[in-house]
Amino acid sequence: MDSRNSWTIFFLLHSFLFVAFSGQDGFLSLSCGGTTSFNDSSNISWFSDTPYITTGKTTTINYNDGSLSTNVSARFFPHSKRRACYRIPMSNATSLILVRAKFVYKNYDGLGKPPIFYVSLGTAIAAKINLARKDPWIEEFLWEVNKDTLACCLNSIPSGGSPIISLLEIRPLPKGSYIKGKENFPNKLLRMSYRVDCGHINESIRYPMDPYDRIWNSDRSFIPFHATSGFKIKNSFNQSNIFEKPPAPVLQTGRVLARRNIMAYNLPLEGLGDYYIILYFAGILPVFPSFDVFINGDLVKSNYTIKRSEISALYVTKKRISSLNITLRSINFYPQINAFEVYNMVDIPPEASSTTVSAMQVIQQSTGLDLGWQDDPCSPFPWDHIHCEGNLVISLALSDINLRSISPTFGDLLDLKTLDLHNTSLAGEIQNLGSLQSLAKLNLSFNQLTSFGEELENLISLQILDLRDNSLRGVVPDNLGELEDLHLLNLENNKLQGPLPQSLNKDTIEIRTSGNLCLTFSTTTCDDASSNPPIVEPQLIIIPKKKNHGQNHLPIILGTIGGATFTIFLICISVYIYNSKIRYRASHTTREETDMRNWGAEKVFTYKEIKVATSNFKEIIGRGGFGSVYLGKLPNGKSVAVKVRFDKSQLGVDSFINEIHLLSKIRHQNLVSLEGFCHEAKHQILVYEYLPGGSLADHLYGANSHKTPLSWIRRLKIAVDAAKGLDYLHNGSEPRIIHRDVKCSNILLDMDLNAKVCDFGLSKQVTKADATHVTTVVKGTAGYLDPEYYSTQQLTEKSDVYSFGVVLLELICGREPLIHSGTPDSFNLVLWAKPYLQAGAFEVVDESIQGTFDLESMKKATFIAVKSVERDASQRPPIAEVLAELKEAYGIQLRFLESK
Numbered sequence: 001m002d003s004r005n006s007w008t009i010f011f012l013l014h015s016f017l018f019v020a021f022s023g024q025d026g027f028l029s030l031s032c033g034g035t036t037s038f039n040d041s042s043n044i045s046w047f048s049d050t051p052y053i054t055t056g057k058t059t060t061i062n063y064n065d066g067s068l069s070t071n072v073s074a075r076f077f078p079h080s081k082r083r084a085c086y087r088i089p090m091s092n093a094t095s096l097i098l099v100r101a102k103f104v105y106k107n108y109d110g111l112g113k114p115p116i117f118y119v120s121l122g123t124a125i126a127a128k129i130n131l132a133r134k135d136p137w138i139e140e141f142l143w144e145v146n147k148d149t150l151a152c153c154l155n156s157i158p159s160g161g162s163p164i165i166s167l168l169e170i171r172p173l174p175k176g177s178y179i180k181g182k183e184n185f186p187n188k189l190l191r192m193s194y195r196v197d198c199g200h201i202n203e204s205i206r207y208p209m210d211p212y213d214r215i216w217n218s219d220r221s222f223i224p225f226h227a228t229s230g231f232k233i234k235n236s237f238n239q240s241n242i243f244e245k246p247p248a249p250v251l252q253t254g255r256v257l258a259r260r261n262i263m264a265y266n267l268p269l270e271g272l273g274d275y276y277i278i279l280y281f282a283g284i285l286p287v288f289p290s291f292d293v294f295i296n297g298d299l300v301k302s303n304y305t306i307k308r309s310e311i312s313a314l315y316v317t318k319k320r321i322s323s324l325n326i327t328l329r330s331i332n333f334y335p336q337i338n339a340f341e342v343y344n345m346v347d348i349p350p351e352a353s354s355t356t357v358s359a360m361q362v363i364q365q366s367t368g369l370d371l372g373w374q375d376d377p378c379s380p381f382p383w384d385h386i387h388c389e390g391n392l393v394i395s396l397a398l399s400d401i402n403l404r405s406i407s408p409t410f411g412d413l414l415d416l417k418t419l420d421l422h423n424t425s426l427a428g429e430i431q432n433l434g435s436l437q438s439l440a441k442l443n444l445s446f447n448q449l450t451s452f453g454e455e456l457e458n459l460i461s462l463q464i465l466d467l468r469d470n471s472l473r474g475v476v477p478d479n480l481g482e483l484e485d486l487h488l489l490n491l492e493n494n495k496l497q498g499p500l501p502q503s504l505n506k507d508t509i510e511i512r513t514s515g516n517l518c519l520t521f522s523t524t525t526c527d528d529a530s531s532n533p534p535i536v537e538p539q540l541i542i543i544p545k546k547k548n549h550g551q552n553h554l555p556i557i558l559g560t561i562g563g564a565t566f567t568i569f570l571i572c573i574s575v576y577i578y579n580s581k582i583r584y585r586a587s588h589t590t591r592e593e594t595d596m597r598n599w600g601a602e603k604v605f606t607y608k609e610i611k612v613a614t615s616n617f618k619e620i621i622g623r624g625g626f627g628s629v630y631l632g633k634l635p636n637g638k639s640v641a642v643k644v645r646f647d648k649s650q651l652g653v654d655s656f657i658n659e660i661h662l663l664s665k666i667r668h669q670n671l672v673s674l675e676g677f678c679h680e681a682k683h684q685i686l687v688y689e690y691l692p693g694g695s696l697a698d699h700l701y702g703a704n705s706h707k708t709p710l711s712w713i714r715r716l717k718i719a720v721d722a723a724k725g726l727d728y729l730h731n732g733s734e735p736r737i738i739h740r741d742v743k744c745s746n747i748l749l750d751m752d753l754n755a756k757v758c759d760f761g762l763s764k765q766v767t768k769a770d771a772t773h774v775t776t777v778v779k780g781t782a783g784y785l786d787p788e789y790y791s792t793q794q795l796t797e798k799s800d801v802y803s804f805g806v807v808l809l810e811l812i813c814g815r816e817p818l819i820h821s822g823t824p825d826s827f828n829l830v831l832w833a834k835p836y837l838q839a840g841a842f843e844v845v846d847e848s849i850q851g852t853f854d855l856e857s858m859k860k861a862t863f864i865a866v867k868s869v870e871r872d873a874s875q876r877p878p879i880a881e882v883l884a885e886l887k888e889a890y891g892i893q894l895r896f897l898e899s900k
Helices: 003-021 354-367 408-412 478-482 523-531 554-599 607-613 653-665 696-701 712-732 787-792 797-813 829-838 855-868 879-898
Strands: 028-031 045-048 057-065 068-076 083-089 096-103 116-121 124-130 137-144 149-156 167-172 188-197 253-256 262-282 290-295 298-305 311-332 339-347 386-389 392-397 418-420 427-429 441-443 448-451 464-466 488-490 495-499 510-512 518-520 620-624 627-633 639-645 674-680 683-689 736-738 747-749 755-757 764-766
Touching: 096 149, 116 137, 124 137, 124 188, 124 339, 188 262, 253 262, 298 311, 311 339, 354 392, 354 408, 607 627, 607 639, 607 674, 607 683, 653 674, 653 683, 696 747, 696 797, 712 736, 712 747, 712 755, 712 797, 712 855, 712 879, 736 797, 787 797, 797 829, 797 855, 797 879, 829 855, 855 879
Parallel strands: 028 045, 392 418, 418 441, 427 448, 441 464, 464 488, 488 510, 495 518
Antiparallel strands: 028 167, 057 068, 083 149, 096 137, 096 167, 116 124, 116 149, 137 188, 188 339, 262 311, 262 339, 290 298, 290 311, 386 392, 620 627, 627 639, 639 683, 674 683, 736 764, 747 755
């Protein structure tokens, strides 16, 4: 598409959204399936739903609404196997919204089969719609906004018919409302059961009498016994102490007990559940009635008094009730009530981790298919091809899809217990799965894999490994026998040969080997079969006895002695070789460990000291493919971060020593320093300095981001600090070091928000001064991965520059590299932000810093960020140039602030 056309479409859509939301104080009213805009009798502006949904068919339904004939448009979703979602952009200024939807069937399709389906908001299953019970059906929800997009979805049910919707309304609610009294019920969606204007018997009250367009119904269907017929007194009230702000016409009506001393409302509820109840009282009488308030027989407020010309409210929560009784018992004068609201509290399941969601979005894109993977993978209903436990993706099955390779993003699915990639055209070696420490079942059968790779030994929970019908060659690696939970290894129909490792020779493991060249636990059999001609089985020749001739036993005796001597010789040789290996390994390990202690730069800890420092590994502060990170405290009082490798993912001695040797050389104010290490049997532990400020990701997206958003000057300072650290790795150390996993979560902050780069577990050394790249298996994190490195497997310093460019875009735009909301064009931060920033369109800059930055400072930062994420690595600047540009941007912003 021509870039000018893209901009035209963007501005048209932007203008439409502005108009749609600029009506009645932020109202959005959608005529589902409608094609024109119009104003209703209340002067509310209605718009077509087309910009907010991309699926479904439209129709017009004519039916009698009471005594009137009504036409209403509708959108329905025939043969839908997935959720159909409206995606509504939200303003960050809105904290609580009302979502109201109307569903009409009226046999529009002539089938006489009213549909049944679910409505969801975000991750919550908000309601089950059954149009056979009630038609039309109206649902109303109160939703606390915490994202820039609201996903309101219709979820089909097998044999439930085609979901259908007619109207969708969004209304902002007063700030701070509908919170009081339910502090012990976090993460709840409120589904309206009743909103009642006591004493009002006419039509419902809504906009404009209620400026928030809540619908207040009369109580004529359940008028209490012995209550007045209703009264209305036009008083004015100060509502400053009631956040919900019920409208004056509602407060000016009420019910008062006429005789006896008890007034009660009895209300049926839709099923067993937890409910939130608000009772409103307004002093519209010249007396001060006092009374006790009971909910389902429980006293919730004694001697409650209504003062004249004042408004008050009671907030009550009740767990696991299926009906509601509100009783007022008189103490002084007669009880009075003006209005009440009742809401079913619906659980909002926690979202899956952003790392998991981002990885799965990348996997979906790599397939070239629309798998329907949008929003959250686990809630309200799991995506196709996956299974969840709570908000954890534990199973992924992508069989019969053309993947071709296992991309690095699979390694981010840390909670997987089952992975099925059979018949997915995989080739080459098995890779990028080493971080899946929870994986119990791995099916890679019916592919063209040729090599086991080096990561299978890290899958410490693996129970079933299915590799049948591949092209695996060579011998089976010894390390598979170290997988203690493995009980089925299927190697059928490959090209393997040679002896099976003795470590696999256990009663607890079933090994299937048919269809290979030769796989056996016998060394000699495979050697003979693979390298020598077939040996003819010895034949027993019986020579008839001859009379008067003695038998010559000498050849037999000599043969027996020779065979025994040869066998003893082989045993001696084997024992000698085995002992030599043991002596070499012991001396080699001792020498290397001695070398570590002789460096003197780092402290060597015992495992016992580590356990004391971490209070027996009490507080975990991080987790990754290597294992877990714990908070610790050294005897001198210094806090440290203790990185513990999984028991079954230990590096070899040489690899661990190399890592220690690398880390021991790194000394820079913007790089996290190594405090020490532990290297004992089955324990490989690194001890780093602890930075209490958390990670940059925490401050941009985590809990800290809502407290005090990072200012532009602070973001620039963090970027400069991190660039200094990377510049040292690339240019200040020998050998040069490529980090390979630069991302926001690997930039840590101290108490003063000074930044340091951490986690060199994936780093690579460039040992030759003239080397241009390192060819290596692709490692990194989805969203930050250099596309050229991914395609060529040639790692250069420019790969770090690309990843750091993504970090800069995060600092500028305030969003993650990969998201799962909005339009597909916005999923990838680089692809979404780059065109805007290149054109100088700064509306994509994070809202929290809009209006606070100097334009030249922002231009310089965005210029270097865009250059850093060029697809062609040769077009990216070196990190030293990036650092210089960021320093200039920081200086410009500093002068701008000083001049104000």
